[in-house]
Amino acid sequence: MKVAVTVNGRQVAAEVEDRMLLVHFLREVADLTATNVGCDTTSCGACTVLLDGESVKSCTVLAAQADGSEVTTCEGLAGADGQMHPVQLAFRAEHGLQCGFCTPGMVMAAVSLLAENPNPTEEQVRSSLEGNLCRCTGYHNIVRAVLAAAGDTQAGALAEVASAVSGKDAP
């Protein structure tokens, strides 16, 4: 079947198998490989992307379901000038990544969280990242990175980004 998805602002259309997963559409059709596959039971979150502004695990969405939608992957977060997104900057500053495999999904989950709740507590950060596994960091610095990104000065910028990628008004 024919599927057309706007990925990071770019229209990507292709004839694909009915059963093709969104994550494979992103990796193989759109050729965006930041989004990873870490399991086959929707448990690890390495494939997390934003679908029309909401975070989803793209291994559990058919490409066909995303037809006509907008998807944002980790590659689409940086500004036009190449400046990293505040969440990406915070992950680097706080050493919130090691091997990097869970990172794109973790960053997208964090962006989604902060769009919904710009000033989360540590407990809220941990709870919202429950569906994203990291085997390297013990989550310690990931949590610190998300809290750092949620600082007051950045909250506005985050809401703007979330609004821009979802097409919805900032909360």
Next chain:
Amino acid sequence: MGTRVVRTEDPRLLTVGGVYVDDLRTPELTRAVHATFVRSPIAHALIKAVDATAARAQPGVIAVFTAEDIGEPPGPADQPTAEPLLAAERVRYVGEPVALVLTEARYQGEDAAELVSVDYEPLDPVIDLGAAATAESLLFPGMESNIVETGTAGEADGAGFDACEVVVERTIVNQRLAPVPLEVRSAAAVWADGRLTAWCSTQNAQMSRAVIAGRLGLEPPAVRVITPDVGGGFGAKVGIDRDPIAVAWAARHLSRPVRWVESRSENLVGMVHGRAQRQTYKIGGTRDGRVLAYHLDLIQDCGGYARFGPFLVMLTRLMATGVYDIPHAGASSKAVLTNTTPISAYRGAGRPEATAAIERAMDDFAAEIGMDPAEVRRKNVVPPDKFPHTTPTGATYDTGEYAAAIDKVLDAAGYAGLRAEQARRRERGDTLQLGIGMSCYVEITGADPDAGETARLVIDGSGSATVYTGTSPHGQGHHTAWAMLVQDELSIPMEQITVVHGDTDAIPDAIGTYGSRSLQLGGAAVYQAAVEVKEKARGIAAGMMEASEADLEFDAGRGAWQVRGDPATGLGWADIATQAGAEGLVADVKFTASQPTYPFGAHLAVAEVDVETGKATLVRHVTVDDAGKILNPVLAEGQRHGGIAQGVAQALLEEVRYDADGNPLTSTLADYAAITATELPSFELVTSETPTTVNPLGAKGIGEAGTIGSVPAVQNAVIDAVSHLGVRHIDLPATPERVWAAINEARAGQ
């Protein structure tokens, strides 16, 4: 040394993502076919026939290979290490590869693999490690039993116990774990012009090259192994498994590029597991807290083939007495085969098992004599004036400040206050009881010090540096760390330093990463290369300035050689490297060390246990982890965090389980309880640096320490929380079910 530097690796990983095997878009792999393994669904059976007719008729199927196609001679029936690339006559665990399906597209592989029909004749499965030694059913019929190794260290059981006023003995479980790197196993291979190029998700490109060449009958120079980004290893990606070798064989046989990325369900049965010991400790001493004798007897489950199991038990025996100065001590072990996934190195590899036993034993002994467990530990640690210290089991600890580590961790945790809070909750009969658990550890790092590690440093005519390192990162931050070492020594800015790893054409001679060896061997090699380059540069600069070498000095501020005391003179790296010739300034180093190093530390865990449901929650985790001199605290702390989390996972959650027939019960991440952010607190790290003299950096390994220290601390905390109810022991992992059962059993017994 010692500055906090954020990683140079991160901008790429955070924006476009790493390039793992499945992400490779190199032209050679554009038309790569997909490999899918058919795996045994049965734990122990003879293979009577494999019929791939239906599979071969499927759309997109290029080939289906079995052991017959590969044509390896059958493995000797008395060699438990002989793993065929594809199982030929017999399968020995669920997940063992039996056939290999090659398809044009990814999904076609899964479809076709289901149509490969294998006729199995079931054999009695050997699952319980306690029964394996005497089981009539043999995994290798040429062997006399399923025992692959027995060994001892130190004194025989019984020595020294006669003089003890108190002796405690207990059998405990160190459960089987799945390493779960977020990137599963993967490989790609291309055969072209009589040469094989293989991209492998491994910790050791050079070791992989040697194994692939050996198995495929090629000379090592005919094989190039490249490690792209590797999404976590934790020991489970040391060397190379049979699956990627079969992939390389297929690429050569078909003369087509092949790529293989397993699924997580395959990974949880196909990748090695870790731990899997049943241990019996016996500890004895005086009523005033002096431990006089200790013995550890254990059975190591090796799984279906004897990979690393015998080596793991050697490490457990060696490290049996931990940080304690025990006059009479020994260890004995049996390593056995069972019809389960093979056991190999997993973060700690043999040392966490030793630590878990002695640290549980110390608490058991403390409970028996009614003394505070921290006090018992302090009374028995090796004192600072006894280093180097050779233990009864044969380890020679280089340096250590064990009592100081205990004091630091108790102080940072506010131990007295925690005990007071525990007493209040007990007094009130709270539902949420508080437990405080301690562990002290010493471990062994810098594996294979005499094999050492290589580094090649090249300064080119632009004054930029390239480091070719023999170690191989999978999250540790080697590119940042090695650039720091060069910048420190030569004042070349980190932005002008490139680090290359994991390509056997660029770095033919190297060992790679395991046993927390990278900084102390690979990093020391880089440091030594920088020192050598600096000395060469002095000679060249002297010639250029027509001065004597002794009259020159290096101005670290501007990174230039100058005549002593005359900043008006000066030659920078570009000038000197240009003068050195077309190759630039080069140093080739192999750094070897005289012995391994022994990092140590103390962990204190605070757990809350709901005595009605049995649920244990870790609320605080305070650690002292002393790994000698720290190069970059950011990286060292990251290693500690990750290690602690994997240890807490073993203490509370994770366990690979099989049913009595050897069917895995935890073969997806929905069933295997990999630890999440909600099950962990933020960690409280205390700084401590006791340098070693074994290498010029003064560094010991830090990658595995967190895992080794945290498991018994958390386990002891959970038990401590319910000890007033009469509970003396709860096996790993301390799941709500186990804790609840232990409470009820204790209550029933009172």
